Amino acid sequence: MYALVDANSFYASCEQIFRPELRDKPVIVLSNNDGCIVARSRAAKALNIPDLQPYFKIKSLLAKHQVHVFSSNYELYADLSSRVVAVLEEFTPQLEVYSIDESFLSLDGFSVDWRDYGLQIKQRLWRDIRMPVCVGMGQTKTLAKLANHIAKKSAKLQGVCILETVDDWHAVFKKLPVNKVWGVGARLAKRLHRLDIYSVYDLKIANAKHIRRQFGVTLERTVAELNGERCMNVDTQPGHKKQIYSTRSFGQKIQQLSDLQQAISQYASTAAVKLRKQKSVVKTIVVFIQTSRFIDDAYSNTITIALPYPTNNSCTIIAAAKQGVAQLYRPGLAYAKAGIGLVELDDAGSTQLNFFNHYQSAKSLKLMAVVDQLNHQQQQIFFASSGIDPFWQMQRQMKSPSYTTSLQQIPVIKIT
Ligand SMILES: [Mg+2]
Structure with missing residues (x-):
């Protein structure tokens, strides 16, 4: 079994860790030079604060809803990301850090209750770091990704979704648009629509040879992976960067x-x-x-x-x-x-x-x-x-302190 652990609104969640009073408040994080919105907390999403919007354009909307705005604090996010990975390594030695807020875990050979294990991972990350995550599991990376997406959308699942016997999920797959599949972007989805492939289910039951001829071997593999056939492994030692x-x-x-x-x-x-x-x-x-x-x-x-x-x-x-x-x-x-x-x-x-x-x-x-x-x-x-403190330096006027990487900025706790 493979698992994908993905943090919820990672940058916004990082900011909320050291500001507990903001945990259920709308929080957004801006890109370099305070350009665009790159992360929104759940409360900000609920207010329909749009993603990837230029900050200056929606300043007044943000003020109206009393949204808390942060410049990106990459030192903080990178440090918290490595802490999350350190906790995940206690759950399996076979782990692939896929991005700053996503890791694939191989649980092959484990005899555990999957749902229970997923909940344990989620609870440990909350207890130790206060990082909210969702856990998706499936036989393949593509299914684990999809499971994670379903876990994020469905409150009923409590953040953990297991796609074990895939055929049991057909009703859900029929409701999910095909672009929710890992590697299927908006452009590819449009081309698939022409073949009457609209949902995840449509792609899962598509003729693999047909798909290969029209779209190439990568999408053929995706179809196989949706059916539980492994084409990609959890890569525990991703190669060095070539550039x-x-x-x-x-x-x-x-x-x-x-x-x-x-x-x-x-x-x-x-x-x-x-x-x-x-x-x-x-x-x-x-x-x-x-x-x-x-x-x-x-x-x-x-x-x-x-x-x-x-x-x-x-x-x-x-x-x-x-x-x-x-x-x-x-x-x-x-x-x-x-x-x-x-x-x-x-x-x-x-x-x-x-x-x-x-x-x-x-x-x-x-x-x-x-x-x-x-x-x-x-x-x-x-x-x-x-240069020393040059004027052209990135503007990050609303940056939070480097709580975890600078001794001068470490949080102070007063006990009275
Ligand atoms: Mg995430």
């Missing part, structure tokens, strides 16, 4: 080259930390800068840079990225966004030395290890090229 990107829109437009270089330094050092974490080195990077796309003289450009040798050293990567930006820069424009991609990666262990024997020195490897160690819990040192 690492760090890109961001600025809080305010940038005009000076030196400011652009500060920004790219910061993104480059973020990407380099990820690179070292997965024990890779980089051979080629890309750098891009762009103005707003909505102005008359919109400009965007990308440059590819081969590094002198494969490296994980932040200084080398930052230096190359800064040079790249200098080549892309056109004066007199207002830049809105920049980014770096580490696009050609290698395992740190298996790097080929090149003909002239240029390679990263042992000293440089050691230096990076020390930097990462110092910054492990929270940032202690950083590259001066990234």
Whole structure:
């Protein structure tokens, strides 16, 4: 049996953990630079606060309903996500972290009451972290996903849905639109409609060969998985990223080259930390800068840079990225966004030395290890090229404290 554990309105729920007085209140979380709504608590959904709306457009609606608004606090969400995973690991050693708020659990070989086990998972996460989740179970990942969706929609199920004997669920599947199936988006759903496939049930009983001919092998597998035939396994060791990107829109437009270089330094050092974490080195990077796309003289450009040798050293990567930006820069424009991609990666262990024997020195490897160690819990040192408190930094005016990752911001409990 597979289970999918998915947090309810994850970002909003994270904010409610340390603000218990907000737990049944409408809460929303905004995207980078306080742009759009990206999460809504249950109470906010009940008020029909629309998802993915630009914040400035519905400010007055939010004020009218006294909605509590938060900027995104990714440090907090990432930390709470890893705490959730740590609890889930006590329920099974076979686990795939699928996204920041979703994990697949393999329960193969377990002899437990599934519903009871699902409720235990849910209760433990609430007791230990105050994180509300739903649990879906099925023989396949596709069924576990679907079960989770049903658990979220049906109050009767108390957040746990088990799709064990799939045929018993046909009545429910007939009522669920086909785009609720994992991997079937709005566009694919439209094409399926032309074949009179409207519901999950219609897709489940569709002719697999027919589906393969018209839509390819991926959807054929989905049909098989809906019928309980496993085509995808819980992947406990997802492969390393083949490319690492760090890109961001600025809080305010940038005009000076030196400011652009500060920004790219910061993104480059973020990407380099990820690179070292997965024990890779980089051979080629890309750098891009762009103005707003909505102005008359919109400009965007990308440059590819081969590094002198494969490296994980932040200084080398930052230096190359800064040079790249200098080549892309056109004066007199207002830049809105920049980014770096580490696009050609290698395992740190298996790097080929090149003909002239240029390679990263042992000293440089050691230096990076020390930097990462110092910054492990929270940032202690950083590259001066990234600037100190620069004006273009992301705007997050309504950000909650870093309750769990900064000693200065740890919650204080007063006992009187
Ligand atoms: Mg979720």
